[in-house]
Amino acid sequence: MSSLRAALAEHGYVIQRQVLSAEELEALRGAAARTTARARAGNWPDIRTVGKQFPPWPKPVAGAPPDEGIWGVQGLLHPELGADADIFAASYFNDKVMDVAKALLTYDIRNEDEDGGEKVDECTDDDLVLELYNMLVRPQTDFELEWHRDDVPRTATAEEEAAKLGIPPPEGDGDANGASSKKAKRKAKRYWNTQWNLPLYPDDSLIVIPGSHIRVRTPAERATAPCEPDMPGQLVVHLGAGDVVFYDNNILHRGVYRANKERMSLHGSVGHAGGGRFRATNVLQHGIGGWVDRCDFSALAKGPGGDRIRRRAEDMRARLVKLGRESGDVGYSLAG
Numbered sequence: 001m002s003s004l005r006a007a008l009a010e011h012g013y014v015i016q017r018q019v020l021s022a023e024e025l026e027a028l029r030g031a032a033a034r035t036t037a038r039a040r041a042g043n044w045p046d047i048r049t050v051g052k053q054f055p056p057w058p059k060p061v062a063g064a065p066p067d068e069g070i071w072g073v074q075g076l077l078h079p080e081l082g083a084d085a086d087i088f089a090a091s092y093f094n095d096k097v098m099d100v101a102k103a104l105l106t107y108d109i110r111n112e113d114e115d116g117g118e119k120v121d122e123c124t125d126d127d128l129v130l131e132l133y134n135m136l137v138r139p140q141t142d143f144e145l146e147w148h149r150d151d152v153p154r155t156a157t158a159e160e161e162a163a164k165l166g167i168p169p170p171e172g173d174g175d176a177n178g179a180s181s182k183k184a185k186r187k188a189k190r191y192w193n194t195q196w197n198l199p200l201y202p203d204d205s206l207i208v209i210p211g212s213h214i215r216v217r218t219p220a221e222r223a224t225a226p227c228e229p230d231m232p233g234q235l236v237v238h239l240g241a242g243d244v245v246f247y248d249n250n251i252l253h254r255g256v257y258r259a260n261k262e263r264m265s266l267h268g269s270v271g272h273a274g275g276g277r278f279r280a281t282n283v284l285q286h287g288i289g290g291w292v293d294r295c296d297f298s299a300l301a302k303g304p305g306g307d308r309i310r311r312r313a314e315d316m317r318a319r320l321v322k323l324g325r326e327s328g329d330v331g332y333s334l335a336g
Contacts (some may be wrong), residue, residue: 001103012213013247020242031084048072129271130316146226150249192275212252289324
């Protein structure tokens with residue numbers, strides 16, 4: 001599992017192939033199709049509308065299809081989705097997903113005082129916090145997201161950007177590669193969350209700039225058009241149905257959604273209890289605090305992992321509820 005952390009540290013993303021069985025994929029496609037149809041018809045309040053990249057998104061009039069169309073459905077664990085929420089929950093709390101998440105949230109600490117050995121602050125089930133589970137879907141008209149980092153506004157200065165990324169501030173605005181002229185050894189980044197895309201159909205919508213999670217933007221990146229189609233160094237992430245990509249949410253990335261290509265990609269995140277209020281805005285801005293205490297995870301006891309998975313889910317939910325009570329009004333991370 002340390003190889004996963006090394007890949008994330010270097011590139012800002014890591015791919016795992018085929019984490020779903022054929023039976024799981026079939027069940028999820030059914031749940032996803034029903035949920036998407038419900039949202040398109042205006043019968044689900046928590047949606048992402050075409051033309052708006054960040055929350056809050058407008059609520060549809062009940063029973064009236066959103067005029068703008070949708071590119072996402074929020075709240076896959078919401079109890080009002082009934083049996084479909086149980087299907088989504090089984091994929092969120094799945095060992096194949098959570099084991100990778102725990103590996104990425106484990107922190108490798110170089111111990112300089114003990115012959116260059118290594119300490120490991122291992123992430124276990126007792127550290128996990130339930131966060132978000134949404135779905136990114138095919139819009140009815142083509143739609144593109146701007147280049148962005150999830151928790152750093154485009155207007156941030158180089159110093160502000162470095163602080164958000166947890167890296168040393170650059171001298172000036174950094175060099176042509178976004179790197180500081182200071183050559184000090186880079187400390188391993190501590191992750192308090194990880195997020196993923198798990199497509200139910202082949203997906204090439206996510207575009208990233210590998211390595212950009214550990215540097216400020218270059219002058220060229222700052223000056224580029226928001227939806228620049230050919231950013232230097234960009235990489236299109238190609239995923240098959242049932243693959244999953246975990247990525248640093250502050251890697252430079254964007255999404256390109258085509259109306260003629262099916263898309264139903266589960267978009268999740270999980271946190272580490274040590275992150276506390278650091279994660280509050282990113283998570284609670286999506287409204288999950290208003291309903292998560294009503295989730296019933298008892299059906300998980302009937303699936304793979306049985307009661308152990310049910311307990312994991314309920315404990316993760318309890319940590320999120322605690323975070324919500326301690327955080328109060330958190331506002332929004334970005335605008336637009």
